[in-house]
Amino acid sequence: MILPDGTLVFPWHFRPAQVAEGAMLTEWYELWLSTILPVRPPPTRDRLAGSLIGQCLGDALGVVVEGYSRQICEEYVEEILLTDKAGTIGRSPHSFGQYTDDSQLTRELVLSYIARRGFDAADYGRRIAALFSEQRVVGRGRATTEAAARLAQGVPWTLSGVPAPYAGNGAAMRAAPIGWIFSRNDDALVRTARDQARITHTDPRAVAGAVAIAGAVSLALRAMPGTLKPDRMIDRLARWVRPIEPGFATEIERLHTLRHRDPDDAVWLISRAGLRSGDAEVAGRWPSAEGTISPYVVPSVLWSLYSVLRSPDDYMQTIRIAISGGGDTDTTAAMAGAISGAYLGLDAIPRPLAERLEDCGTWGFRPLLSLVDSFYDVLTRS
Numbered sequence: 001m002i003l004p005d006g007t008l009v010f011p012w013h014f015r016p017a018q019v020a021e022g023a024m025l026t027e028w029y030e031l032w033l034s035t036i037l038p039v040r041p042p043p044t045r046d047r048l049a050g051s052l053i054g055q056c057l058g059d060a061l062g063v064v065v066e067g068y069s070r071q072i073c074e075e076y077v078e079e080i081l082l083t084d085k086a087g088t089i090g091r092s093p094h095s096f097g098q099y100t101d102d103s104q105l106t107r108e109l110v111l112s113y114i115a116r117r118g119f120d121a122a123d124y125g126r127r128i129a130a131l132f133s134e135q136r137v138v139g140r141g142r143a144t145t146e147a148a149a150r151l152a153q154g155v156p157w158t159l160s161g162v163p164a165p166y167a168g169n170g171a172a173m174r175a176a177p178i179g180w181i182f183s184r185n186d187d188a189l190v191r192t193a194r195d196q197a198r199i200t201h202t203d204p205r206a207v208a209g210a211v212a213i214a215g216a217v218s219l220a221l222r223a224m225p226g227t228l229k230p231d232r233m234i235d236r237l238a239r240w241v242r243p244i245e246p247g248f249a250t251e252i253e254r255l256h257t258l259r260h261r262d263p264d265d266a267v268w269l270i271s272r273a274g275l276r277s278g279d280a281e282v283a284g285r286w287p288s289a290e291g292t293i294s295p296y297v298v299p300s301v302l303w304s305l306y307s308v309l310r311s312p313d314d315y316m317q318t319i320r321i322a323i324s325g326g327g328d329t330d331t332t333a334a335m336a337g338a339i340s341g342a343y344l345g346l347d348a349i350p351r352p353l354a355e356r357l358e359d360c361g362t363w364g365f366r367p368l369l370s371l372v373d374s375f376y377d378v379l380t381r382s
Helices: 026-036 044-067 070-081 103-116 120-131 143-154 176-181 186-200 205-220 230-241 246-253 263-270 297-310 315-324 329-344 365-381
Strands: none
Touching: 044 070, 044 103, 044 176, 044 205, 044 315, 044 329, 044 365, 070 315, 103 120, 103 176, 103 329, 103 365, 120 143, 120 186, 143 315, 176 186, 176 329, 176 365, 186 205, 186 230, 205 230, 205 246, 205 297, 205 329, 230 297, 246 297, 263 297, 263 315, 263 329, 297 315, 297 329, 297 365
8 A cells, every 4th residue: 555655555564553542633643654664765865964964064053152142142143144154153262164072973973883884882882982082072061971981991881871860962962863774663763762872871861862853853854845744743753752751752742832932932941841950961051040952951952853843944044043042052053953954955055154064174074975975875785
């Protein structure tokens, strides 16, 4: 039979499923889709390149005002990103184009996949350790730094992750390639996103955030530009996250209504999402009382999703919204950029800005595209 999206499905792809009593028609439809193993084509090179370049550029644009108030970030958006001055300002000591650990760690995950012909948590852990040990990291989170030190000391990846209450976004910010790898296998996506997170973060909220970003990238790759269904994406992400962290799933479901609110209203509500007393990665750093988006995984992931859903057909507007939330702007713009680029493709990303990407003089635009080519070759042959 043929599904509404044109997917060819055979009878042996069906398996029994339980459906909650009282589910709405759309929920029945989504659950039915999740109980089959459809024959989906792999994502295109263009969409994969859009996701990687989209992340790196969002990161590079966002780091300029990382840690600043919403007022300063909004001025940056209005006076720089909405004018022909975009790309004229970097973050000392770097010029514009330098991306941070968000994208460095994402790149290392891609390199690991290519080298191992699949996801290998132990190999990826070694690459994280090397990045930190060799002092190649640009910007670093506390939990990832501690985990990297453990990995460098020989602690296995299954034991290296920092426990609760460290619930930062360090695992979510690098999760996009999991969505690339498993754009055709939901169960494997969730399972692998969890393993990828556990290398550095074991708090269920941090793990759930990684699943949400990997899942959003996967769903973006499946949708043709102009056909994204925000409510279906929200429902699917909440369903994947709920077994890991029910409270996070509830916060994702709030996006059904929050995505219709103006950013000024939405950021105030999202900045407080999921806060608990004693959250170590939030206390004393860009407090939510200021209405900015902190490195705490719940609001940062929600704000990234909001930025995409608020402006799904415009990459730069998505990035501007992400940055306007203030606080952890490099990470929110990186995550939003990875999703938006996966959905819209490489051509939707401003080429003059993208061509200036770099990592301390290496891994610029062309090498990143070559990396995508190598990834795609492994993906399509596996």
